[in-house]
Amino acid sequence: MVRDKTIVLGVTGSIAAYKAVELASKLTQEGARVDVVMTKAAQQFVTPLTFRTITGRPVASEMFDLASEFSIEHVALAERADLVVIAPATANVIAKLAAGIADDVLTCTVLDTKAPVIVAPAMHANMYQNRITQENIARLKERGFVFVGPGYGRLATGEVGPGRLAELDDILGTIRQVLGREGDLAGRRIVVSAGGTQELIDPVRHIGNRSSGKMGYAIAEAARDRGASVVLVSAPTALAPPAGVEVVQVQTALQMRDAVLKASAKADALLMAAAVSDYRPKAAARKKIKKEVETLSLELVRNPDILAEARGDLIRVGFAAESEDVVENARKKLEGKNLDLIVANDITASDSGFGADTNRVIIIDRQGKVESLPLLPKLEVAHRILDKVVALLSG
Numbered sequence: 001m002v003r004d005k006t007i008v009l010g011v012t013g014s015i016a017a018y019k020a021v022e023l024a025s026k027l028t029q030e031g032a033r034v035d036v037v038m039t040k041a042a043q044q045f046v047t048p049l050t051f052r053t054i055t056g057r058p059v060a061s062e063m064f065d066l067a068s069e070f071s072i073e074h075v076a077l078a079e080r081a082d083l084v085v086i087a088p089a090t091a092n093v094i095a096k097l098a099a100g101i102a103d104d105v106l107t108c109t110v111l112d113t114k115a116p117v118i119v120a121p122a123m124h125a126n127m128y129q130n131r132i133t134q135e136n137i138a139r140l141k142e143r144g145f146v147f148v149g150p151g152y153g154r155l156a157t158g159e160v161g162p163g164r165l166a167e168l169d170d171i172l173g174t175i176r177q178v179l180g181r182e183g184d185l186a187g188r189r190i191v192v193s194a195g196g197t198q199e200l201i202d203p204v205r206h207i208g209n210r211s212s213g214k215m216g217y218a219i220a221e222a223a224r225d226r227g228a229s230v231v232l233v234s235a236p237t238a239l240a241p242p243a244g245v246e247v248v249q250v251q252t253a254l255q256m257r258d259a260v261l262k263a264s265a266k267a268d269a270l271l272m273a274a275a276v277s278d279y280r281p282k283a284a285a286r287k288k289i290k291k292e293v294e295t296l297s298l299e300l301v302r303n304p305d306i307l308a309e310a311r312g313d314l315i316r317v318g319f320a321a322e323s324e325d326v327v328e329n330a331r332k333k334l335e336g337k338n339l340d341l342i343v344a345n346d347i348t349a350s351d352s353g354f355g356a357d358t359n360r361v362i363i364i365d366r367q368g369k370v371e372s373l374p375l376l377p378k379l380e381v382a383h384r385i386l387d388k389v390v391a392l393l394s395g
């Protein structure tokens, strides 16, 4: 999404300006051309030299500095931007943008550009909550500006409240989402499930499994980056919710079934990457079970099959974690659940399957075509699966 894109990174006068250095670094590492534009106040916190060194590109800061490549060229900067990101954005710059004021390189660039603009506010909680700031933000949102954050937490003053710059992963996720808006899944609604369900035994215990959720989260992010609107139904995981994705947190298979069926009502495709427990305790004990007896039996009942219950006209993709006869067992599942695709992997391999960041999968379609992919990062695997979903959606 980011490679070869020109991203104008506006940095304004907040202590969070130091975090923009890492943002510039990550974007540059991912292959973007990052043109940093700094306000005067921003330069009190970080120097242009820092950004110049990180991005390997000139930094625009003075409107009337004839030595600067951009001094008479903010129009060119505005024109060649694929995206403008202002991070951190102070209450002051937000107010100026809302009023159409253009009195420095950054505000001139924003007023001049036709590229999408992402704003990541960072300021003291009172300034953020002030109705003037809120009205300015609402006005900019109405005009199509995309806001990310602010987060809630410890502020530079030591107080706790809203006003922290959004986490870098959220800013990066929003950047990818905005750049991918016209992707091959634009206008599509995709439901993804992830994680391992937990079936309650009593108020403190459950039956679980080793699913980390990484494959499902990667699919949700990849679909977002290709323009889809994504609902991610997630059983408990240790992963941060991806930016720009609607996340529905659930615990049990029955909760996942309700959430998936509800979200799928208007969807084009359902990808069930979650490891859904096949059984649940017949009834969860209301109180913690005491260790009073030597042996204890749990009566388990079958959980409903979510994929099999989903609408037949959806593109449905299942996952099969197998420890033997991978292709044969996966094919049986594809037929049994009447799926469009099944993604199978051998969970006995240490570099693939549960918990790993990489996966080696085999994709089987309805016609019986078997495609074995090499070991790849889960995000890349996600894109390969989505390539097939795109083809199926376009008939």
Ligand code: C5P
Residues within 6 Å of the ligand: 253, 272, 273, 274, 275, 276, 277, 278, 303, 304, 305, 306, 307, 308, 317, 318, 319, 320, 321, 333
């Ligand atoms: O557990 P099983 O191997 O049958 O899972 C295959 C596929 O079916 C997976 O995509 C899983 O998410 C889905 N599944 C489901 N509902 C269940 C069990 C599995 O949708 N109760």
